[in-house]
Amino acid sequence: MISARSRQWLSLVAIVLTIISLKADGASVGITFLQDAVAKGAVCLDGSPPAYHFDKGSGTGVNNWIVHIEGGGWCEDVATCLSRKKTDLGSSKLMVKQFGFSGLLSSQQKSNPDFYNWNRIKVRYCDGSSFTGDAVDPANNLFFRGRRIFDAIIADLSAKGMKNAKNAILSGCSAGGLAAILNCDRFRALLPATTKVKCISDAGFFIHAKDVSGGQHIETFYSKVAKLHGSVKNLPASCTSRMGMRPELCFFPQYVVQTMQTPIFFINSAYDSWQIKNILAPTAADKGKAWKNCKLDLKKCTPAQLNVIQDFRTSFLLAINRAGVLNSPSKGMFIDSCYAHCQIGKQITWSSDSSPVVGSTKIAKAVGDWYYERSPVRKLDCPYPCNPTCPKVDTESALDG
Incomplete structure (x- = not known):
């Protein structure tokens, strides 16, 4: 038996090692x-200033920029937005x-x-x-200024050197991955024509699908x-101009x-855990x-539920195909079969011994090969549960979009 003091000591060692690892x-x-x-009216829901974290480049990367947007779902009514403004x-x-900073944002050459x-x-x-709004609700003191925040941050970064960028990437996870899609062409337009600009969406390809009751939960929500x-x-006007009376789609x-005109890469699970939890069921x-x-x-699904989930994968792949991802030289993808949501922000899934592999390739290499055009990248995994490199169980919460 391990004594209480020994357990405390081991816990302390684990914490110290974790801190050392993070610092490394x-x-x-x-x-x-x-x-x-x-x-400029570019403020958070509660009227406070927007913010970002910036780790400066060095050496050959001094004129290269990655702007990565965090995720965190959406608020669809006054009540949820009022609740949300009491959080970060x-x-x-x-x-x-x-x-x-880890994964795509890591400063370590070996892992990134x-x-x-x-x-x-x-x-x-x-x-x-997802940085699209521009409205105010004075009665409830709520500010919906996502578009202004996006423009203000890009302007600030441009003044700090991004106006001289040789390479630039707009990326994001989940709701941030959706933001990277919806703002990709705008990001391109706000940078010099000489800059090589591409976008990366991680777990941001939310599909227009019915839920298990046959309803349109996600359509109504959006x-x-x-x-x-x-x-x-x-x-994007290139989309809304084609959608007739339903531009919100x-x-x-x-x-x-x-x-879209700007090259973009999609990292997504065909069994995205957030989508199964919040779009499908x-x-x-x-x-x-x-x-x-x-x-x-x-693993706890019934055979009938697994059939529904496999149909959801089919719908996801059909949506990817209809979006033109499979036949466009400027688009790329890494679609695995892990029950996961957001995979580029964590070293364990980005580039480690435990990272998911599709076609003998990990996510970090797939993204690098696509960005630098070393080879076309369209990685598509086999159906669940075929991939032994996937994490055993999704650890994300049910509401982490």
Whole structure:
């Protein structure tokens, strides 16, 4: 038996080793508040200034830039936005002052050989609309200013050297991955014509699909977000001009990506855990909680539920195909079969001995090969549960979009 004192000592050692590991991976990056943006109306839900974390590039990467947007879902009505503004997803007053950089943002050459010495920026997400909104609710003191925040941050980074960028990437995870899609062509337009610009969406390809009850839960949800935040006017015009009376459907990547001009790469699971939990089988469509255990662990799904989930994969791949990803030389993808959500921000899934492999390739190499055009990259995994390199169980929460 291990004594209580020994357990405490082992716990302390584990904490110290974790801290050392994080520091070795360039973890502690301080926050920058854009106080000047407030005068432009570029503010978080509660009116506080937007913020980001910036680790400067060096050597051959001094003129290369990665702007990465964090995830965190959306707020679709006044009540959820009021609740959200009491958290770091709605107020920069509540954000941590130091943020850990790993995966795509790692400063370690061994684990991130293609991007380790670039200027790396983590954009904090505090508007609740994937940086698309531009409205105000004075009665509830809510500011829906996602578009202004995006423009203010890009302007600030341009003044700090991004205007001289040789290479630039806009990336994001989940709601940030959706933001990277919806703002990709705009990002391209805000940078010099001489800059090589590409975008990366990690777990941001949310599909337009029915839920298990046959309802349109996610369509209704995104429509509410777009209406509340005043997003439609800021969604890509190349999409909204084609959608007739339903321009809000341009919140769905499958309609936007078809007409995008800027090269983009998609990292996604065909069994994205957030989408299965919140698009396919949301609580509102699962009154009897028949899907509760299945959503926690696919091994706990019934054969009938697994058939539904395999059909969801088919719908996801069809949406990717219709978006033109499979036949475009400028687009790339890494679609695995892991029950996962967001994979480029953590070293364990980005580039480690435990990272998922598709076609003998890990995510970090696939992204680097695509960005530097070493080879076309369209990696598509076999159906679940075929991939032994996938993590055993998804560890993300049910509401981490």
